[in-house]
Amino acid sequence: MTLTDTNSWTGIREVLLRRIHNRIWQPGELIPHEADLAEEFGCARTTVNRALRDLAESGLVIRKRRAGTRVAINPPQRATLTIPIIREEVESLGRSYRHSVLERNLRALPPMLHGAFQVSLSEDVLFLKTLHFSDERPYAFEERHINLDAAPDARDLAFNEISANEWLVHNAPYTHGDLSFFAVNADETLCRKLDATTGMALFAMERITWAGEMPITHVRLIFAPGYRMRTEI
Amino acid sequence: MTLTDTNSWTGIREVLLRRIHNRIWQPGELIPHEADLAEEFGCARTTVNRALRDLAESGLVIRKRRAGTRVAINPPQRATLTIPIIREEVESLGRSYRHSVLERNLRALPPMLHGAFQVSLSEDVLFLKTLHFSDERPYAFEERHINLDAAPDARDLAFNEISANEWLVHNAPYTHGDLSFFAVNADETLCRKLDATTGMALFAMERITWAGEMPITHVRLIFAPGYRMRTEI
DNA sequence: CACATTAATATGTGCATGCATATTATCTTA
DNA sequence: TAAGATAATATGCATGCACATATTAATGTG
Numbered sequence: 001m002t003l004t005d006t007n008s009w010t011g012i013r014e015v016l017l018r019r020i021h022n023r024i025w026q027p028g029e030l031i032p033h034e035a036d037l038a039e040e041f042g043c044a045r046t047t048v049n050r051a052l053r054d055l056a057e058s059g060l061v062i063r064k065r066r067a068g069t070r071v072a073i074n075p076p077q078r079a080t081l082t083i084p085i086i087r088e089e090v091e092s093l094g095r096s097y098r099h100s101v102l103e104r105n106l107r108a109l110p111p112m113l114h115g116a117f118q119v120s121l122s123e124d125v126l127f128l129k130t131l132h133f134s135d136e137r138p139y140a141f142e143e144r145h146i147n148l149d150a151a152p153d154a155r156d157l158a159f160n161e162i163s164a165n166e167w168l169v170h171n172a173p174y175t176h177g178d179l180s181f182f183a184v185n186a187d188e189t190l191c192r193k194l195d196a197t198t199g200m201a202l203f204a205m206e207r208i209t210w211a212g213e214m215p216i217t218h219v220r221l222i223f224a225p226g227y228r229m230r231t232e233i
Numbered sequence: 234m235t236l237t238d239t240n241s242w243t244g245i246r247e248v249l250l251r252r253i254h255n256r257i258w259q260p261g262e263l264i265p266h267e268a269d270l271a272e273e274f275g276c277a278r279t280t281v282n283r284a285l286r287d288l289a290e291s292g293l294v295i296r297k298r299r300a301g302t303r304v305a306i307n308p309p310q311r312a313t314l315t316i317p318i319i320r321e322e323v324e325s326l327g328r329s330y331r332h333s334v335l336e337r338n339l340r341a342l343p344p345m346l347h348g349a350f351q352v353s354l355s356e357d358v359l360f361l362k363t364l365h366f367s368d369e370r371p372y373a374f375e376e377r378h379i380n381l382d383a384a385p386d387a388r389d390l391a392f393n394e395i396s397a398n399e400w401l402v403h404n405a406p407y408t409h410g411d412l413s414f415f416a417v418n419a420d421e422t423l424c425r426k427l428d429a430t431t432g433m434a435l436f437a438m439e440r441i442t443w444a445g446e447m448p449i450t451h452v453r454l455i456f457a458p459g460y461r462m463r464t465e466i
Numbered sequence: 467c468a469c470a471t472t473a474a475t476a477t478g479t480g481c482a483t484g485c486a487t488a489t490t491a492t493c494t495t496a
Numbered sequence: 497t498a499a500g501a502t503a504a505t506a507t508g509c510a511t512g513c514a515c516a517t518a519t520t521a522a523t524g525t526g
Contacts, residue, residue, distance in 0.1 A: 021406050021444070074399070074402050077315070077316040081311070081312045081313075083312060084310070166307070169308070170260065173254050173308070175254070178464075179465070180461045182436050182462070183417070183460075184416070185418075185433065185434040199432045200418065201435065202416055202434065203414065203415055207466075228414065228415045229414045230414075231413070232412070233409065233411075233440075
């Protein structure tokens, strides 16, 4: 038995967790309310509240005012993905990072993004194709649209020194965004860029970010063969 | 300007967020400490603490005792993925769900999983191949190993009524796990099962879960063509 | 009986205070 | 001067209390 340090909120959380795991409280069942638990553990209600709040955040219990706290019927499996700046991801693996801008121009917003960007933009967007390298081997291929209304300084930057990925994180913080993951087959051009063979399945990610109502950037990243996105749950 | 409801912790969080977004506090910069902010907002230190704790959780600020709170240099982009039970995912899209167990037998733990499962198991594991359908069209193909030490009741279940996916969530809660996402090419057998053409890129997920030291299950899910995993950030 | 009103109740949050703990800065001392 | 002891300080956490708010149950009313 681990030292439970009851009357610390983490300790109480562990006790509650064990009861849920051991089915002392069945899924769907109402558990005692804060005041009772506080008395049982001999601590303040605030402390129990903290523990329960944490369990609710991770989806294990459902809390409603007046209705009480009940064990979740099917705890949704939540996974927190950390999506780092590519340079940092590569360097954290002990590899050297480099990137190369393959294409850079102004163009009208592609129709595909009209819906996603929602607002009609007053001017062209900056389009970039970038290849990211890990130890001089292709790591990921990036296609990006930048809304110059949201990041006007980007117009004068070549993004040869600092990648658009990193520059935007530092200079155009977003408030929210959409993120999706999927698989694509490598076409001819992707193959040449990513050292893949034609048709190979590649892991891809697409992201659109906004600062309030203003769309900032759309990016599509396609990773070299063998890439896995990992996390712990 | 939105109503800021200062002296509520969420209101204070919004104000702090705006200051970070507007670069009033530069990345890397030390921000005033809790007591000062509490005085500025005319609230208790606890309330400021709650707001700062929340910002720290989302990775926007870094907090260290004595050292103070500083704005993160490159806020890691954290995304929370909710991985639902497949039946619920399908039904939430308004489709009908069905699954079919294609194969079910006991076998020795495959060498591939010896490392992952870490401990040597005393007996065989239960192996299952399941196909999940959405509106009678293939949705995902599942290969699963279940440790019968962790879930002995599984030995007598056919998993025709309730899928192993769902049964395990209800009957063998895990404490932690590893999760990864990647892309695979459809091979001959996958094609037949998932209505794909040979070589098509498919989105896949692999997951191993433990209850404490005890491995529970390994599962590999391969989704039908076109699948996207989405989230908001 | 249907519907609106009111009361009861469990969680949500704020406050003032005190102490714990990690980390940095400062002061000793060999 | 370098290494170790000590003080200072910002966050972390627990407590007791009060009030806010959402939701359910009970009650009243046409």
